[in-house]
Amino acid sequence: MLWLSGPAGTGKTAILQTISERCYANDGGEFLAATFFFSYRTPETRSLRYLVPTLAYQLAQRIPALAIPILKATRADPSVFKKNEDAQMRALVLAPIGEALRAGSSKGWPELIVVDAVDECDPEMVKDDDCSGARFRLEKEKIQRRVLDVLLPERAIRAFFNDASHGTMVNRITLDKDWSPDTDVALLLRCRFRTLCQQFGIADGVWPSEDVIRFLVKRAKGQFIYVATVMRWIEEAEGSSLQERLDMILGWENTHGDEDNMNPFQHLDNIYRRIISSCPAPSTSCLWLRIVHFLSTANFPAFVVDRFLGSQPGDVERVLGCLHSLLSVPENKKAKRYRFYHLSLPEFLASPSRCKDLYVSDDVWINYFVLRYLAFVRGGSLRNADFSIPLPDLHCISPSEEVVVAMLDFDVQTWVASAIANDDAQYCCWNFGNLYDWVHSQCPAVLPCTQLCRKWQTEIGEACERGDWTAPKRHARTIKGRYTDRFRKKRDTSVASVQARPSPSKVFLIILAVALLGAWCAVVGRSHFGKNVGDDATM
Structure with a gap:
């Protein structure tokens, strides 16, 4: 091996x-x-x-x-x-x-x-x-x-x-x-630059200089993904020349220098930050990239992601249009997914120390995801894709005020009924339980549940009952449990009756417990009876 x-x-x-x-x-x-x-x-x-x-x-x-x-x-x-x-x-x-x-x-x-x-x-x-x-x-x-x-x-x-x-x-x-990865990195850089020169009619060996090659090799630190990202950025130059794009790369690197020697990805991170910062709204781009990654790894095609994110026409292009060097955008969006060129980008986005001022926390992007999900379901005419979209795990964050307002105004019963009718049990179980648990996790331990919790608990329960699904009857007051396994379609009565029969081992334990209880009662009874007889004899 x-x-x-x-x-x-x-x-x-x-x-x-x-x-x-x-x-x-x-x-x-x-x-x-x-x-x-x-x-x-x-x-x-x-x-x-x-x-x-x-x-x-x-x-x-x-x-x-x-x-x-x-x-x-x-x-x-x-x-x-x-x-x-x-x-x-x-x-x-x-x-x-x-x-x-x-x-x-x-x-x-x-x-x-x-x-x-x-x-x-x-x-x-x-x-x-x-x-x-x-x-x-x-x-x-x-x-x-x-x-x-x-x-x-x-x-x-x-x-x-x-x-x-x-x-x-x-x-x-x-x-x-x-x-000696530097030798291979230099070879890759020369090949990619030679291809660009042939494409734009630049004489071989004229551009770029060997000093530039050596500089980029040093910054790459043996990481081919650095070279691939830099070259995609230069190749996709729109509205600027190849040299201007290359100068941007060199300027970015000279500006940052070796500020973080403990981070092996510092130069790659510099490139990521600069490319994202070139967008009209960098923070929004980072927010959307985290959601794109979540939905793409859940295997949703690009057009579903666009529908989910694009609240207004042109928003997707405005926010993600400058990121084609980081994100593969398919021509056929109905059949293909968005794809990050390398796993290092979502890892970069999830790290506050690497992303720095562009970092979007889990609280922010997950709350935004929930808002978009509620709006997507409300405005999506309840299509199949609306219900197969899984929510992220919500238990580690708190709902924002905006999310609470949106959830109080949300038609829970119509959503549950439509999701059940769509017959996608896996996502129904996860989404019902995920939201059910989330709203209850915000309730005080010893006080009555909040208005939001009571609304969602009651309406989910009623809609599940009408749809022939099981749901938790009530919440535990002091224990915040996970409810994702408590929602399921009710089984056929005949099947349920068979499956409800206790196993032989359980029957044996029940009989044994009854026998022990009976023996104990008999012993206590004889003792009490003997005592009474003794008392009567004394009298």
Whole structure:
């Protein structure tokens, strides 16, 4: 196993993509067995649940001897896709490989499996026990596959790869200064500038000077994302010349100097701040970028995001129009999503120390999101997309005064009824419970609930009852619980009656409790009766 690690923006994914493409193209794919590239950009590529089924499918395609065993495994247990990753790995990969090896040789099988950026999947899914299970499978099953992992040094992943018990099973390459990244950064800069010169008829070698190349290489600090961002900014020059754009970059960097040597992204952050500051309303741009990131990672196409944000015609272009060097804007907005060019931008926006005066706190953007959500639902003629939009987790912030006023004026019952009729149970459960809990979390512990809480509690409950959904009957006064799992569609009566039957173990416990209670009553009764008889005899 080879672990390729390094800071963000150093080109790890590009290296793996190149290796995969060349392995597939040069030898007809005889060396490449399977690949999986994690990415924060879509729910499918940031979830661990798709990893094993995808690898199993590719192995079945690439290795004919595995196709039948893998197919048999899925037919024998169709529920395997709902099981955890360890069970899936054993059923869909290891057991079929073992069966195929017992039936014949593995000679000629592809040997390379590429897994990229496990750190970009949902954080709660990458745990220490997942890594220990991976080690057990590699050592005990003795499956000889070459696995190339590209990861950032997250804690659980780092602990797994640094475990000395692996011996020589794991090799490591760290993309740091020892690999002379400056040479590659300079090469990339020269290639991109040469392309620009050819496009605009500038003689080769005239522009820019080698001093400029060296300056930008020094600022990049081995981060290719810095080069990519700078070049997109220069290439998209509108209303100014290429040299003017380049001078802006050089001027920004000279202004900031080396003010924050502890921040490895300081020069990239300078570029981000300057590009965003060139917008007509920089703070609004940062606010919208945080919402764009949230909705895009929830897989909503760009036109839905535009509808959600654009309260007036032209607002989206005014706020986001200067940010095309940071944000990929699709031509077909109904089919494609907005896409950040690199994860470092949303990380920058979420960090007050990096974003500085442009920082938009969670309180601000989430309250604004709720306001837009209420307005979107109220003015969206209750279309399907209105109800599939999930709200951010609200429990860590307080509603602003503007949000409280809007929620007091909101037609809760129509919203709930329409959402239930839309039959999207997942988002109904989350949004109902999220808002239900949020308004109650603002109530005093020992005093009656606020007007806002009473309104939403009553109207959600009544609308759910009419829509044949369950809802909490009342709030606990002193405990602020989470209610996202308390809203659900009522089950069919016949099914519910069957499922409502207590299990044999519960029946046994009930009988045992009754028997013990009866025995205790009998003992107490005999004692009391004996005492009375003794008293009577004395008399």
